Amino acid sequence: MTQDSAEITAPDDGMSGEAVASRKVFIKTYGCQMNVYDSSRMSDALAAEGYTPTDSADDADLVLLNTCHIREKASEKVFSALGRLRDLKRSRNAEGREFMIGVAGCVAQAEGEEIARREPSVDVVIGPQTYHRLPAALHQARAGKRVVDTEYAVEDKFEHLPQIAKAKGSARSVTAFLTVQEGCDKFCTFCVVPYTRGSEVSRPLSQIVKEAERLVSEGVRELTLLGQNVNAWTGTGARGEQIGLAQLLHRLADIPGLARLRYTTSHPRDMDDGLIAAHRDLRMLMPYLHLPIQSGSDRILKAMNRRHKADEYVALIERVRAARPDIALSGDFIVGFPGETDADFEATLQLVRDVGYAQAYSFKYSERPGTPGAELADQVADAVKTERLARLQELLLTQQRQFAEDCVGRVTDILLEKPGRNPGQLIGRSPWLQSVNVDAKKSQIGDIINVRITGTGPNSLFAEMA
Numbered sequence: 167m168t169q170d171s172a173e174i175t176a177p178d179d180g181m182s183g184e185a186v187a188s189r190k191v192f193i194k195t196y197g198c199q200m201n202v203y204d205s206s207r208m209s210d211a212l213a214a215e216g217y218t219p220t221d222s223a224d225d226a227d228l229v230l231l232n233t234c235h236i237r238e239k240a241s242e243k244v245f246s247a248l249g250r251l252r253d254l255k256r257s258r259n260a261e262g263r264e265f266m267i268g269v270a271g272c273v274a275q276a277e278g279e280e281i282a283r284r285e286p287s288v289d290v291v292i293g294p295q296t297y298h299r300l301p302a303a304l305h306q307a308r309a310g311k312r313v314v315d316t317e318y319a320v321e322d323k324f325e326h327l328p329q330i331a332k333a334k335g336s337a338r339s340v341t342a343f344l345t346v347q348e349g350c351d352k353f354c355t356f357c358v359v360p361y362t363r364g365s366e367v368s369r370p371l372s373q374i375v376k377e378a379e380r381l382v383s384e385g386v387r388e389l390t391l392l393g394q395n396v397n398a399w400t401g402t403g404a405r406g407e408q409i410g411l412a413q414l415l416h417r418l419a420d421i422p423g424l425a426r427l428r429y430t431t432s433h434p435r436d437m438d439d440g441l442i443a444a445h446r447d448l449r450m451l452m453p454y455l456h457l458p459i460q461s462g463s464d465r466i467l468k469a470m471n472r473r474h475k476a477d478e479y480v481a482l483i484e485r486v487r488a489a490r491p492d493i494a495l496s497g498d499f500i501v502g503f504p505g506e507t508d509a510d511f512e513a514t515l516q517l518v519r520d521v522g523y524a525q526a527y528s529f530k531y532s533e534r535p536g537t538p539g540a541e542l543a544d545q546v547a548d549a550v551k552t553e554r555l556a557r558l559q560e561l562l563l564t565q566q567r568q569f570a571e572d573c574v575g576r577v578t579d580i581l582l583e584k585p586g587r588n589p590g591q592l593i594g595r596s597p598w599l600q601s602v603n604v605d606a607k608k609s610q611i612g613d614i615i616n617v618r619i620t621g622t623g624p625n626s627l628f629a630e631m632a
């Protein structure tokens with residue numbers, strides 16, 4: 167398979183002897199941005215097999231669920247979706263039509279055999295490290311051999327994936343994700359990611375630069391570098407020296423046409439001086455940092471194996487703010503980790519008050535099979551988690567609204583991203599990752615314009631040309 171091949175002919179399955187050029191795939195993506203990225207790469211791999219994307223299961227020949235295992239609710243969704251697909255498959259097959267079901271992502275990795283056992287209608291189960299083998303797995307399944315492929319492949323999947331040039335006229339979005347690092351060695355006691363994504367691996371510098379250049383040549387103006395621990399990225403520089411995320415950002419900033427850089431998700435322990443300095447020195451690096459802490463209580467942080475204290479986090483935030491005073495902070499929080507007392511929870515609220523977040527995600531602790539947290543005594547009652555989550559979210563929402571209010575009157579650049587709800591309106595992205603509604607022409611998509619923020623809506627801002 168050649169890279170960059172836009173002209174694709176479908177391989178012969180030996181099914182009918184005729185070219186199968188018009189199959190459609192519906193990919194449903196759950197979970198984090200990395201899954202969004204993976205879905206687009208799987209879509210590329212399937213395009214090379216003659217599949218075109220569709221946005222509904224009803225007219226698809228293949229439905230692929232790219233799943234998330236992070237909380238119980240996320241995993242449960244997969245089994246209910248599979249129930250519905252089973253019925254669809256039955257009626258399709260009754261019409262004599264092909265209908266294949268694939269399960270990819272982190273639930274596939276964690277529960278592949280279980281899925282295969284519970285759902286005979288599933289044709290292919292493929293883990294996050296092996297999805298470059300998806301086309302081969304589909305061929306095998308079509309030949310009557312169901313595939314469960316959840317090894318940690320030794321070969322580099324990224325090297326084996328085709329990158330399909332976007333067809334002329336089908337414009338790419340002006341923002342894109344680019345996975346630079348995968349996996350996690352941190353083993354927080356609540357988290358499944360080290361088990362579903364494996365240990366930390368960084369993609370090589372040259373591979374990342376090449377992919378970034380491609381994306382920019384297709385019209386991307388803003389890149390978000392992704393990793394479960396993106397700031398643990400490490401690579402080899404031009405003189406053979408070891409480099410980190412800061413140097414990677416500096417290297418990507420040199421790509422002509424690229425206007426903005428972001429990265430997510432970072433771990434406080436991997437936030438080094440170089441990266442903090444990049445927030446000061448690199449204008450293209452947007453003033454936004456997602457830096458989860460999970461809890462404000464040292465006792466709980468220890469039990470979570472986060473390996474840092476709350477005041478170290480606060481001191482780190484102060485250093486980041488000193489480097490880039492207008493930086494917007496975002497975080498993740500878990501309430502009701504085993505053993506969390508009222509005092510521990512109060513410490514979380516206090517930390518939130520001390521830091522001041524522009525944005526945050528908060529969750530009730532969910533017991534995950536196979537993680538150390540699930541073995542702990544003192545699981546917190548659900549009613550207590552519910553009450554704590556409501557109080558935390560109220561505080562976070564107040565801060566979020568305050569942050570938006572504080573933006574009103576500011577003059578700033580926004581990247582025009584897509585059409586807005588009303589004709590003559592576009593939605594742009596502020597440096598602080600907010601959606602901004604502004605009157606502008608469709609031809610301006612991809613431009614960066616200077617606006618004055620005039621007001622706030624429930625989930626966005628309003629602005630006029632400055």
Ligand code: SAH
Nearest residue numbers: 356357394431458498499500529530531532
């Ligand atoms: N690597 C990132 C987080 C990835 S998972 C980090 O270390 O911060 C995204 C978020 O899901 C976590 O930050 C955490 O807040 C939440 N999460 C993970 N496992 C969870 C669990 N068992 N129950 C509830 N929330 C969880």
Ligand code: SF4
Nearest residue numbers: 350352353354357359
């Ligand atoms: Fe999960 Fe912790 Fe790794 Fe983040 S750092 S992915 S929370 S184990």
Ligand code: F3S
Nearest residue numbers: 197198234235236272
């Ligand atoms: Fe979910 Fe896997 Fe991402 S568990 S959050 S899809 S890494």
